[in-house]
Amino acid sequence: MTALLQARNLSCHFRLRRETLFGRPPLLHAVDGVDLTIHAGEALGLVGESGCGKSTLARLxxxxxxxxxxxxxxxxxxxSRESVSRFARSDRRRAIQMVFQDPTESLNPLLTVFQSIADPGGRLLGPLSRTALRQRVEEAAAAVNLPLEFLDRYPHQLSGGQKARVGIARALVVEPQLLVLDEPTSALDVSVQATVLQLLDRLRRDRGIALLFVSHDLNVVRLLCQRIAVMYLGEIVETGAAADIYRAPAHPYTRALLSAIPSLRPRGAGRIRLDGEPQSPVNPCATRCRFAGRCFMEQPLCTQVAPELRALPGGRQVRCHYAG
Structure with missing residues (x-):
């Protein structure tokens, strides 16, 4: 598969205002040393608990x-050398588009559906006639099964599922190569979620658009994605084919996540409970595994040497001394 987007040692630290006892500058390590590749036409799922850095990585x-x-x-x-504002004015901006988590908050209530979808096209596609722009908007609306009579409506006149379709159409109007989706179905009913997931999968198959699907719902990721990246406290701890990870997770955190998926087994059977408290993402220790203190496989080495992301057979990668 062709590499579309590659991240190498990507990091994002936020400086906090409060002072620390030892005088070190307090930095919150939201994303730390991430290596990740997204291939053309694939759906990659990014999973992890709340606060692990998924949304920050998606925005990066x-x-x-x-x-x-x-x-x-x-x-x-x-x-990455271009600033956000400079990249927004470049021709490459249209290649990567984002669909935000809350379809209501991400739409301007003062704009009609047509204006919301047309806005990126007017900014990124260069000079277009009104006829050409309307054709682009109508094609994007048709691609997400949004009736053309909805184009003159305002966001408050739409249902949650219809607003989600507008958000996707707005991203599609510039014909992107990658859609970054930050939990786009979390605010929707289950029946509407299924419809949106089918729509995204059809767009990937028909148009060859790559998807980065950020979610905490492992069942949703399993339905849509071919590969999975698991994130914990700002680091990628495991990547691999979705089928392989669901069948035999290598990292202890991944095993705990998958054991929490609701099933028909007796209550509590097979569930891995994580004791202890998560480490702080503020100035984390560089010589300690970030999962130490909660890990059921922990050994003395885990608190002395931070594990690197290493390759396992079958194209998988895992950040653990004892995995595999």
Whole structure:
């Protein structure tokens, strides 16, 4: 598969205002040393618990946030040296588009559906006649099964599922190569979720658009994605084919996540409970595994040497001394 977007040692640290006891500058490590590749036409799921850095990483990859360190490549050309504002004015901006989590909050209530979908096209597609722009908008609306009579409506006149379709159509109007979706179905009913997931899968198959699907719902990711990246406290701890990870997770955190998926087994059977408290993401220890203190496989080495992301047979990668 062709590499579309590559992240190398990508990091994002936020400086906090409060002082620390030892005088070190307090930095919140939201994303730390991430290596990730998204291939053309694939659906990659990014999973992890709340606060692990998924949304921050999604915004870094969508070039809505400047990284603290590392590099980001689009078709082999580095795009991380450009600021967010400069990248927004470049021709490459249209290649990566984002669909936000809340379809209501991400739509301007003062704009009609037509205006919301047309806005990115008017900014990124260069000079277009009104006829050409309307044709683009209508094609994007048709691609997400949004009736054309809805184009004159305002967001408050739409259901949650219809607003989600508008958000996807707005991203599609510039014909992107990658859609970054930050939990786009979390605010929707289950029946509407299924419809949106089928729509995204059809767009990927028909148009060859790559998807980065950020979610905490492992069942949803399993339905849509071919590969999975698991994130914990700002680091990628496991990547691999979805079928392989669901069948035999290698990292202890991944095993705990999958054991929490609701099933018909007796209550509590097979569930892995994580004791202890998560480490702080503020100035984390560089010589300690970030899962230490909660891990059921922990050994003395885990608190002395931070594990690196290493390769396992079958194309999988895992950040654990004892996995595999």
């Amino acid at each position: 990859l969508a070039r809505l946030l400047d990284p603290t360190g590392g590099q980001l490549f689009l078709h082999g050309a580095e795009i």
